[in-house]
Every structure is written in C-alpha cells, then in structure tokens.
Amino acid sequence: MTNEPLLNIQGLRKAYPGVVANDDVSFAVGKGEVHALLGENGAGKSTLVKMVYGLVKPDIGTMTFDGAAYTPGSPHEARSTGVAMVFQHFSLFEALDVAENVALGMENPPPMGQLAARIREVSEEYGLPLDPNRLVGDLSAGERQRVEIIRCLLQDPKLLIMDEPTSVLTPQEVEILFQTLRQLQSEGTSILYISHKLEEIRALCDGATILRLGKVVGSCDPREKSARELAELMVGTELKTPTVASHDLGQVALSLTNLSVASSNPFGTSLKDVSLDVQAGEVLGIGGVAGNGQDELLGALSGELLSTPESVKFNGNPIGHLGPNERRTLGVLAAPEERLGHAAAPDMSLIENAALTANIRKNMVKNGFLDWGKAKAFAETVIKEFDVRTPGSGNAARALSGGNLQKFVIGREILQSPDVLVVNQPTWGVDASAAASIRQALLDLASEGAAIIVISQDLDELMEISGRFAALNEGRLSEPRCTIGLTIDEIGLMMGGAHGMEVAHTHQSEGAV
Amino acid sequence: MITLEKRPTPSKLWSYLTPIVAVIATMIAGGIMFGFLGNDPVAAIRTIFWDPIFGEFAFYYRGQLLVKAGPLILIAIGLSMGFRAGIWNIGAEGQYIMGAIFAAAVGLAFYPMEARWLIFPLMVVAGAVGGILWAMIPGILKTKFNTNEILVSLLLVYVAESILASVSLSLLRNPDGAGFPGSRNLRQYESSANNELIAGWGMHWGVVAAFIAVIFAYILLSRHIMGFNIRLTGESPRAARFAGVNPDRLVLFCLGLSGALAGLAGMFEVTGPAAQISIDFNVGYGFTAIIVAFLGRLHPIGILLAGMLMALTYIGGEAAQASLGLPAAAIQAFQGMLLFFLLAFDVLTNFRVRFGREVTA
Structure with a gap:
C-alpha cells in the first residue's frame, strides 16, 4: 500500500427531492485495500457507490482516482477509468448463455470463441469455475454472481465495487468468494465492499467508513472493533435484541x-x-x-x-x-x-393498500361495496401501532421508504390477528x-x-x-x-x-x- | 438546460390540468396549421369550437352534439374499465355493430306488431347481448388459450362488418325496399323508435344510457370492490392476484361490460339517428371512443367531458369544412394533435420540469 490513495472522495453531496441521500461524504480507498462501506439500508451507501460508478452525478464535491480528477459521466467512463461494479441485483439475461452475457457488459468484447476461453481461464485462476456455454437461466444465484464478477475481472479493474455480494450465497460460497477477493487484493486491486453484515466485514476488510443518514459518522479498522460496536456506530443507538418469551406450543x-x-x-x-x-x-x-x-x-x-x-x-x-x-x-x-408490486400496489394510497388484504377480516365490504372509512381507520391503526413514518394514510405506497412500507405491510397482516x-x-x-x-x-x-x-x-x-x-x-x-x-x-x-x-x-x- | 425530474407522487393538479392545457395547445398549433392553409386561424378555431354551440346555426348543431357524444361516451365508459385493468378491447366497433344487428333482428322479428313496452326493452337487452357475445370471443380465447385480445377483438371488427354487409343484403333487408340494401326504418316503427326525448336537444335514450353509465362507472370504480379490483389489476397485476383477484374472471367481466355498452350504443344508434341497418351503418364510434377514453383519463367524468369535446370537434370540423372549405384531412390532423398534446403534457403528471443548469462536480 502506498500513501497515495486510489480513490479519494471529498465532500460529496447528493440530494433528491425531499431527501438528502449523501451530505459532505469524504473518505479514501487505498491501493490494494479492501474498504468497507457500512451502514443501514437507507444510509446512502447505494447512492454513494452509484456516484463512484458514474450512474448518478453528485451535486457538489470532488473525487480523484489514481491521483487524477475523476468525474465519471456514465458507467462507461467509470469502466474505462478502471472502476467495475457487481450489483446486488444481477443484470443478466436468463435466456442467453454466460459468454453472451459477459460480452454484453464489455466495452469491446473479443470474438466469442476467444471470450469463452478467457472466461474459462479467468474463472479457474480465481477459483470461480464457470462454464461459458451454460444458459444463465439454469444457474444458481451464486453462479450468476460469478458471471458478474468475471465480467468485471475481464476488464482488469483497479477498483472493484461489490454491493451486498453475500446476500445470495451459502456460507460455503461466501468463503470461496472471500478467497477470490483476497487473491485480488494481493494482486493490488482495491475493493469497495458494501454490506451490513458485520462479521463479514471484520473478516475481510482493512478499513471501514460508516454512514448514517447520508453522513459519515466514523471510520475505523473493523478488525479492531467488535461486531456490536460496529452495529452501534451504524445505528447510532444501543441495539435491542428481540426477546423470545417462552410459551407452550399448541396443536x-x-x-x-x-x-x-x-x-x-x-x-x-x-x-x-x-x-x-x-x-x-x-x-x-x-x-x-x-x-x-x-x-x-x-x-x-x-x-x-x-x-x-x-x-x-x-x-x-x-x-x-x-x-x-x-x-x-x-x-x-x-x-x-x-x-412494491406484490404486497402493495405502488401508486395506490395506504388506505387502498390496507383494503388490499384486510377487506375480508376487517369487514370492509358490505354487499360488494367498500367501506373506505373502515379502511382508513385500519390503515391509520397500522401506521400508529407499527410506527410507519408517513405524512398520512392518503400517501401513495411508493412514496414510503422501504423500511416504512415493510412495517406497514407486516403490520397490516399482524393486526388482522x-x-x-x-x-x-x-x-x-x-x-x-x-x-x-x-x-x-x-x-x-x-x-x-x-x-x-x-x-x-x-x-x-x-x-x-x-x-x-x-x-x-x-x-x-x-x-x-x-x-x-x-x-x-x-x-x-x-x-x-x-x-x-x-x-x-x-x-x-x-x-x- | 431543461431537465425532467420524477415526482415522488403523481401530481393531482396536473392530472386535471393536462386535458385543458392540451386543448389550448391544440387550438394554438391547429390555428397555425389553418393559417398556413390560408385561413384566418381565429375564424377557423371559432368555427370549430364556438359556432356549433353559440353561433348562428347553433340550434341545428347543438342537437347533433349529444347525438354524437352519446355513443362515444357510452362505448368509452365500457372501454375505460378494461383499459384500467390492462385489458385492451380494441374491437368496440365490432361489438357496436353486433349489438345493432341483434337489436334490429329482434325488433324486426316482431314487425309489425305494436307493443313498445315489450319490444323496445327486448331490443335493448338484445343489443347488450349481441355486444357481450362478440366481446366474449376474444375473452374466452384469451382466458383459455392466452391469445392477445388486442388482435382478436380488432380483427373481429372486420368480421362484424362483413356480417353487417351480409345481413343488410339478405336476412334483414327491407322486403318492401325495392331491392335496395338495408333494413326497414326502425324509427318509423312505433315499437322500436328511439326518438328525441326533448325536441331539438338530440337527447335520445342512448344519451340517457350514457349518462347512467357515467354514474354507474363512477360508483363502481370508487366504491365497489369490483372497481377496486379493476384498478388494482391495472396498477399491479401481481398485487391483484395476491389480493385474491381471479384474472380470468376479470378479463371476462371487463370485456363483457365493454361489449355490453358498445352493443347498447349500437342498439340506440340503429333505432335512432341511423334508423336502419345498412352496409355503412358504422362510422367509427368504436374506434374514436378509444381516444375519448384516454382523453378523459379513463375517468368517468373525464370521459363525459372528453366525449362532448370530441363530438364538438367532429361537428365543428364538419362546419369548418362546409363554411371555410377546410380539407377533411386538416380536421383529422387537428383531432390527432389533440391526442398528441394530451399524451405529451401527460408527462407533467409524473415529472416536474426544471430549468437551469445542472450542477456538476
């Protein structure tokens, strides 16, 4: 590791209507460092890495990459600078095979035969065996992630961004992934690793930046902190562990x-x-x-x-x-x-979404007619009892943050006893x-x-x-x-x-x- | 630089405002077009929008307004139910024809018996049944074999037109008509006549039915579980399934309802303004109603207003052709502009326009 960091971020800010996703965020990733970006969902991690990957433009702030000013206007520019990213949600075509999928994500894909050989070679080298001719639709989630990783590795990135990579892996697969990441690190590739799984970060990362509500609240060496300390830095308060009341089981x-x-x-x-x-x-x-x-x-x-x-x-x-x-x-x-789209209808109000599943058990329908008064009352009960943060029950479901909508959806079912x-x-x-x-x-x-x-x-x-x-x-x-x-x-x-x-x-x- | 920014929730204000803005923009752009054609733009716009209601010959046009708006509204209300649920019945024109044929057939079967209390209601039912049956073909094919209802319903329009031509020449042809194609005049047959209820207003039973349909649709959508299910299916099919909506049943309901209303429109037309089954009975109400449904934002009240507006451009357009010598194509382009501007301004419901340079790092 040299003194000059690979990626240096100074004072980044990004605001969306109604929310400031990132505010005055500064941190640096050294060469060959595995740097963790730690934070709860909604803390602004995704927005931050999207700015690094050129998907989102920051409102203010500067970035330097390898000593030079870095203002990626698109992922294309980011990739040609040496930044690669593996998304949490894969962007793969199920009906195409592995090599075709890899080619689609490359700037200048070589001929198919050559590419298949390269895929085989790289996948063996990094312990991620993958058959380039298989259909992506037939692959497991772990294998699909390998396709994404190999697609990145073929571009020889200097910085690899990984967004919650282990959420789709079995513990054994996580271990294999970590070996690959350590191998990359030993070859000098920097990794920006996003996660909220603290044990993983402690096992893998050299440094960590902790975000809360869009701001940097601390940075540390995760190996020196306990998982609990990290969690409390991340959440900002002491954590309550759910208590299991012992009770007899029925039939x-x-x-x-x-x-x-x-x-x-x-x-x-x-x-x-x-x-x-x-x-x-x-x-x-x-x-x-x-x-x-x-x-x-x-x-x-x-x-x-x-x-x-x-x-x-x-x-x-x-x-x-x-x-x-x-x-x-x-x-x-x-x-x-x-x-959004299954448990709740995005553009419908919370009142309508309350009626979506509760109209039967809460007697909201009489002779086929919906009693909107009852639906509203029930929606407001759910909002109150489950601490759903929203300006009112008339708001559209998609206007709620993920966590608040989830509280609403779970509360809606629980309150129907x-x-x-x-x-x-x-x-x-x-x-x-x-x-x-x-x-x-x-x-x-x-x-x-x-x-x-x-x-x-x-x-x-x-x-x-x-x-x-x-x-x-x-x-x-x-x-x-x-x-x-x-x-x-x-x-x-x-x-x-x-x-x-x-x-x-x-x-x-x-x-x- | 101008940028579009997605609104967190769709703007209520703009969803009401866009049709009005679209009409104004159409007047401006249309006026420019008429100007290029060598007409006085102001006079042309006034001829289309003002004269039919307030002008010298308004007594004639005013009646025409409801005559034209009635079927458009009735059909568009039915279509809007399906469109809201993502069920695309494009073949209302065919259902309209079949409703007219069924109703006329029932009426003519009783001819010359006089029993209006029995025959007219029976014809109303027959009209609805004809439309439903024709709409059930794409419905059943979709639910059983997953065919595309857009194609099937559309193609069935041409089948219906062929049937119309055939019955005008054979089965329903007026035996006393000296061999001319076309049925007996249903308006002159006391038991089937759908005459103006108030002289000079153009108000016949079909217009009454259209108003009832507007109220019915409004209540269904806002208060009834069926309307809720329709809206839910359109917004999010997966959530609808989770809410226990049976998609097949909904497809049949929506197609059946739009078929029934289109069939009724056909029935009221054939017994009223058109007065007989003839080869050129259908004039495109079933297709124009699609534009009316969208112009009215698939909302019952909106459709009521859009139907009136559309009828006005038709009547005003005809008047402009007659008095100013504007070509028919210019009027069609004018109507096309209306739909274009509506869709263009629709963006404002979901997006906010921002002026000024974007700040970049």
Missing part, C-alpha cells in the same frame, strides 16, 4: 404433505415434495439461497399458487385448493417479499431498528398463539427468532431442525442440498477425525 396449525407445485415463472423453481408442520405459537424459519423456491412456497401458502387440497392443511382441514381470500377468511395470511402467518424476507432492506421491531412483533404474535413461517435469506435473523430451521434447495425442503445447537456448517449443508443423511455423514467423519 399443529399448518401442515404441508408432499406439496409439489409448478412455478408460474419459466425460470422459477418448482416445489418438490415439501412437507412440514408448524404448531400454534411456533416460529419456523426457512432459509436458503434466493431463487430456490421461496417465492413459490409463499405463493403456495398464500393461495396464489393452488395445489391438491390435501397437500396443504390448516387445523387438519384441506385448503390447498383455496384461493387467497378464502384462506384469509380462515385465518391464513401472508406477506410476500416484493413490497392471523392464526397462521407466512412472511418472506420480512426485514429485507429495512434498517436495523425497524428490523428489530418487526422481529419483535412476529415473536409477540407467536406468543399469542399464531403459527409463523419466516422465509428469509438472513441466517442471523432466522437463528434469532425461529425455534426450528429448515432450508429450501432447488425446491426441496430439508428436514426442519431445532435451531439451538445448529452450526453454521450444518446450515450451509442444508442449504447446499445435503439433506439429513449427508449431514449425519459429515458428523460421523468429523467424529472419526
């Missing part, structure tokens, strides 16, 4: 027996022989890498995907053939992952304090006797709130196991497709060694 409220459902999406994952039982008062956590059947499982439980009647039972009665509203009448509710609640990614993109309150609300609901299924990719979250844990892998569900005593290795194997027997096998071999 089996929801049971799935050999549930098989085809996905409605051609590149989706069909559910295969999924079986599970959830008792009243229990929280069952379902982990797994994204795209392994989570959406389909939620759909099959909410009633958006229908199955044979007997494969889904509520209190012993078959409900697999019932649609969403019939299930709501019975008390089986759901909150999908995608807030469900007997069974299924949530997918309940705290995705939600700041730490909102996430804590959502988790607490779920636990409180369970202690009142509801059966809850939490589908999430955040393993820490699942370990924190669920009594039992199972993992989805290629549409199959592992045998649920008690979370207490479950090691990260075992979880990784459950997510990677090694069910029951193979886990036991690992235990034996460990025992033998």
